[in-house]
Amino acid sequence: MSTTDSFHYLTDAAGKPEAVVLPMADWLELKQYYRQLQGRELVLNGMHRALREVPEILTGRQPEISLDDFLASL
Template identity: 85%
Template sequence: MSATDSFQYLTDAAGKPKAVVLPMADWLELKQYYQQLHGRALVLSGIGEALREVPEILAGRQPEISLDDFLASL
C-alpha cells in the first residue's frame, strides 16, 4: 500500500473526520485482502460448526453424514 500521506481525510465543519479518500490501487488491495479474510472466516465458521456437531452425532442426537453425501450436497 501507499504511504499514509497519500490518504485524504474529509472533515465536517467542526473539523471532525468523516471520511477517507485513498488511491484506487490501495482500495483494490484492501478490497482483495477483505475478501480473503471473509473467505477464511467462512471456512473457520464452518469448521467450528462441524466441531460443535461432533458430540451430538456421537450421542446419537444428530444423524451422521457420510463423506459421499456431504460432497454430493455441495
C-alpha cells in the same frame, strides 16, 4: 499499500474527520484483502458448526453422515 501521506482526510466545519480519500490502487488492495477475510470467515464458521455437531453425533442425537454422502450432497 501507499504511505499514509497519500491519504486525504475530509473534515466537517469543526475539524472532525468525516471521510478518507485514498488512491484507487490502495482501495482495490483493501477490497481484495476484505474478500480474502470473508472467505476465511466462511471456512472457519463451517468448521465451527461441524465441531459443534460432533458431540451430537457421538451421542446419537444427530445422524452420522459418511464422507461419500457428504460429497454427494455438494
